[in-house]
Amino acid sequence: MVSGGWTEQLDMSGKPVLHYFMGRGRAEAIRILLGAAGVEFEEKFYKTKEEYDKLVQSGDLLFQQVPMLEIDGMKLVQTRAILSYIAGKYNLYGADLKERACIDMYVEGAVDLAALVLSYFFLPECDKEKQRNLMKERAWKRYFPVYNKALEGKEFLVGNKLSWADVYLLDDILQLEEFHPDILEKFANLQAFKKRMQEIPTIKKFLQPGGQRQPMADDVYISTVKKLVFS
Known part of the structure; x- marks a missing residue:
């Protein structure tokens, strides 16, 4: 376990959990990469200021920002750090x-x-x-x-x-x-x-209707982000 609280142990038998808002934003690249890797994952969507403030105050967000991905006993933040971990774990990061x-x-x-x-x-x-x-x-x-x-x-x-x-x-x-x-x-x-x-079968599955790909940002998503992050 790494000190600081942001990598506290999780249930290793569970699926990865992606924490974000109900929309694409910076989390969409994480969703599609998990999809391409064939990884089933769950999502925790933040819709109210109270929910989001509770997450920030928990100390799990190293820089007080989402997305956050719970995976392999860690709570990873920063989009490209998350993506590079997924890529390395699932052999999507080159041969050398x-x-x-x-x-x-x-x-x-x-x-x-x-x-x-x-x-x-x-x-x-x-x-x-x-x-x-x-x-x-x-x-x-x-x-x-x-x-x-x-x-x-x-x-x-x-x-x-x-x-x-x-x-x-x-x-x-x-x-x-x-x-x-x-x-x-x-x-x-x-x-x-x-x-x-x-x-590619895994990507095709992710992109199909009813999958985990989020729609283009709408007024609800934009207002939610502004309320939770910028207010």
């Missing part, structure tokens, strides 16, 4: 240090692109159209050309084996398509990649 470094680079690019989507929902209405256009511009000019080239003649980004970089990129693509259905029209390799990824 060089592959891991490449995976990290591709993930960081996908994180930057995802940030444009995450911030969109909390912008003033007058700035949203500009942000929508920026998503497409950055995808087309900065990020997608890199991923499209990396996938030339390959099924996956690194080592020709599924990694968390592939899963994160797929999540980016799916979310961007909700704003711009033509987002992949210039990128044949990414179109083929998306199709392959969606046919």
